[in-house]
Amino acid sequence: MTIEAKPQLPVPHPTPISQPFWDACLRHELTVQKCTSCGKLIFIPQDFCRYCFTETLEWVPSSGTGKVYSYTTVWRPQTPSFEVPYVVAIIDIDGGYQMLSNVINVPPDQVKVGMAVEVVWDDVTDTITLPKFQPRQA
């Protein structure tokens, strides 16, 4: 018996609708769906606009900057593959949409609602790069 390996971090399993998002992440580009009819941004990826119910969505570059809308410092990990503490947050992305992510490269007790953040890339595997956020550099 070998010692059981620490479980791998869970990675997303892209679907046809989300594949363009994850492909762009591999290139370290944060993208988002934009409705060419009403101009709104839509995330997570879907087939039609959740604001005007048209199917005129296209992938566009995201600003990659925003503010912490809400956050929590996690001390009891989802699974042992996560090292605690880690910060989970809802980010208000400039341009007008929200996404879940982690805030890293900052002590957890310094994360605040309203903190300016920017995307930073975590190359997890050959096929998955995760967007995370760090305090915005001046």
Next chain:
Amino acid sequence: MGNIPLHDVAVVGVYNTKQARSLEGHTSRTITVEAIRGALDDAGMTLSDIDGLCIGGIGSRAFGYEAGLRHTWAANGGLVGVSGVLEAAAAISNGIVNTVLIASGSAGVYTQRESTAPWTRPSNEFVECWGLFTAAEFALVARRHMERYGTTPHQLATVAATIRNNGNINPGAVYYGRGPFTPEDVLNSRMIADPYHLLDCAMTSEGGGAMILTRADRAQDRPKPPVYVLGGGMEGEGPAYQHPPSYDMLDETGVGAAKRAFRMAGITPNDVDVCEFYDNFSWEVIRMLEVFGFCGQGEGGPFVESGAIQPGGKFPIVTDGGLMSFSHSGNVQRLQRIIQAVRQVRGDSVVNQVPNAHVAITNNGGAGALYTDVLLVGDQRP
């Protein structure tokens, strides 16, 4: 409102099996069957009286086959909880079915204790990879309320201590005798996902529960007094644990559900005698008091420190200990909140019986799960 079809439906039997951190020798199926036997006994019925099924764990149609029970109705989407009760009650009041058995149970499901319980960490694409699970999801929405209204960790802890103290004196609770707790005890428990400490969160356990609903005209002269469905409502913003739980989207989720339920019942929050809320996380109870109309938006924090939610208060909450202390097995706890509401209205709660309780409110879901379903039950047919 004129004639309300749901008022033709009554609960005639309820039962909870033994609840425990781990139920040795049981599977989800065997504990569900035990719950079904108990509810049939409570109702003075046998399986042959049942013609509709809403069964978790085993599955409605699978149970129907295995029990050799031809059924005229099986739940389509309703959970074993408020949504299932409302779906069943709608079918009964429309004459599609006469008597519905609702049951579920869990045992032997949570085995990898180094991880959070399996039902708390769905593997959704834009959630799991950042380490989210239910406590983190619910923390994100609570934080925003604290920022907007100044709701304090002590107010959250007051909710948790109140509920845990109710369970502390309930011999049927998994955490019977594990108190009493002060809010400070809650604040001193280890942090799970800030602002939620261990004791702010639902527990994990195993157990089963069951309920029988029937036509009001068949509910008379049974072993236990009938408890009537007074009103109900449901409201959701989307699937749980796939999207950011943003308080600005969720601050009114459930307001309409409660209004519809109260309008159907022809009563207001002031007429409620006991609140068997779905206490998955402490702050959620503060939000429920606000969205159901027991206090104004943003006033829930001071409200829970006023004494109103304590035993003997105007709106006692979660009198059996709820998900925090009685049991939370990942599914049937939704139904168990209704079972406790029924017991209060029947006057046979094991503990903390509210004197002359005629009307109880109960609910499922929460802001962190993007939905809120509400049910009102009472001892008088409106």
